[in-house]
Amino acid sequence: MKIVFIGTPDYVVPILQLLHKKFRENNNSESGVVAVLTQTPKPSGRDKKISYSAVDTWAYTHKIPIYFNPLDIIKDNVKADVGVLASYGGLLPKDLITYFPKGILVIHPSLLPQFRWSSPVPAAIITNTNPTGVSIIKMDDKFDHGPVVTQFKEDVTKDDTYGSLRDRLFEKSAEVLVQMLPAYLSGKINPKAQDDSNASFANMIKKDDxxxxxxxxxxxxxxxxxxxKWPIPFIKVKGAVYNLQPxxxxxxxxxxxxxxxxxxxxxxxxxxxxxxxxxxxxxxxxxxxxxxxxxxxxxxxxxxxxxxxxxxxxxxxxxxxxxxxxxxx
The missing domain is CATH 3.10.25 (Methionyl-tRNA Fmet Formyltransferase; Chain A, domain 2)
Structure with a gap:
C-alpha cells in the first residue's frame, strides 16, 4: 500500500505516524507513506524566523519526500494508491483530486453533512451537539461534499475545549483509518452520498467571532x-446564522x-x-x-x-x- 499524506498541524501527526507504522513494509520506502504534501514554511513571530509545519518536520525526520506545491506530485509522477488528507489548510487542484487510483480520503471531525467547512469542532461544542464524531469521505470537487466511506461517534465531555476534543477526534480517527483502508482499497466498501438537504456549515473562525x-x-x-440577541456568524444551520441563547x-x-x-x-x-x-x-x-x-x-x-x-x-x-x-x- 502506498499513501500520500496531506496535512499540516501537529494534531494530525498521530495519523501520519500510524499510517507509517502500519503500512511501511520491512522499512521499504516504496510502501506506506511515500510522500507528504504540507503548507510552505513561512516567517513567524517577531524575529520572522522560518516556521516549518509539524508534518514537514516529522517527514523530514523520517526521510519521507516533502511537497509544498500539489502539482509537483503529478509532475514528479509520485506513485501512490490513495491520498489521505487531514487539516491541510488549502484547496487542492482538480488534477490532484483525480490523480490517485483510489482518490483522496478526507478526515473531517464532524458527522457529515453536519458542520461542513473549517470549524466543525467548536461548532459542535457551541451548539451542544452531542455526540459529535468523525467522517472519512472520498474527496470530490466540492468542499466536504464527497461520499462517506465511514463514520464514528464520540461523546463531548463537560470539560472539553476545542483543543481537547479536536485532538481526541483526530487521534481516534487514526485507528479507524488504518483498520478501514485495506477494505476500502480492495473495493469492499461502497461510499454513500451525503444528504445535502441536512447540511449545516461552520466557516473559518475569526478573532471577532x-x-x-x-x-x-x-x-x-x-x-x-x-x-x-447573540448571533454566531461562523455557524449556519438551515441557511441561517445560528443564534445562541445566552x-x-x-x-x-x-x-x-x-x-x-x-x-x-x-x-x-x-x-x-x-x-x-x-x-x-x-x-x-x-x-x-x-x-x-x-x-x-x-x-x-x-x-x-x-x-x-x-x-x-x-x-x-x-x-x-x-x-x-x-x-x-
Missing amino acids: AFIPPKILSAALLGKISKT TTYNLSQFIRAMQPWPIAWTTVKIKGEEKKLKILSSTQVPLEPKSDDLQPGTYNLQLNLVQLEGKNPVTWEQFKQGYPKLKLV
Whole structure:
C-alpha cells in the first residue's frame, strides 16, 4: 500500500505516524507513506524566523519526500494508491483530486453533512451537539461534499475545549483509518452520498467571532439571561446564522469552544478607556434564589482566569481587586 499524506498541524501527526507504522513494509520506502504534501514554511513571530509545519518536520525526520506545491506530485509522477488528507489548510487542484487510483480520503471531525467547512469542532461544542464524531469521505470537487466511506461517534465531555476534543477526534480517527483502508482499497466498501438537504456549515473562525457582548456576560455573572440577541456568524444551520441563547451554560460552552484559539473576549472600561479582556476559563456556580427573577437551580457564570490586553493572565478575583471600578462595556 502506498499513501500520500496531506496535512499540516501537529494534531494530525498521530495519523501520519500510524499510517507509517502500519503500512511501511520491512522499512521499504516504496510502501506506506511515500510522500507528504504540507503548507510552505513561512516567517513567524517577531524575529520572522522560518516556521516549518509539524508534518514537514516529522517527514523530514523520517526521510519521507516533502511537497509544498500539489502539482509537483503529478509532475514528479509520485506513485501512490490513495491520498489521505487531514487539516491541510488549502484547496487542492482538480488534477490532484483525480490523480490517485483510489482518490483522496478526507478526515473531517464532524458527522457529515453536519458542520461542513473549517470549524466543525467548536461548532459542535457551541451548539451542544452531542455526540459529535468523525467522517472519512472520498474527496470530490466540492468542499466536504464527497461520499462517506465511514463514520464514528464520540461523546463531548463537560470539560472539553476545542483543543481537547479536536485532538481526541483526530487521534481516534487514526485507528479507524488504518483498520478501514485495506477494505476500502480492495473495493469492499461502497461510499454513500451525503444528504445535502441536512447540511449545516461552520466557516473559518475569526478573532471577532470570539466576542461576548458585555450585556450578555454581565447578566450571566448574576445568574440571569440577557435579552440581547447573540448571533454566531461562523455557524449556519438551515441557511441561517445560528443564534445562541445566552444562558450561563451556553456561555460556558462558548468559552471552552474558543480554546486554545481565538480565545473568548469582551470589552471593559478602565479609567474611561475601553480595553479588551480575554476570558481564559470559567465555571458554572449554583446560585440560591434571592429575588423573584431567579429560579431555583439557577447558575451564575464564574470567571476563573482572565487577561487584560497588554497584561499577564490573572484570576478574576485578582483582576477585580486591581480594578475595583471596573465596568463591562
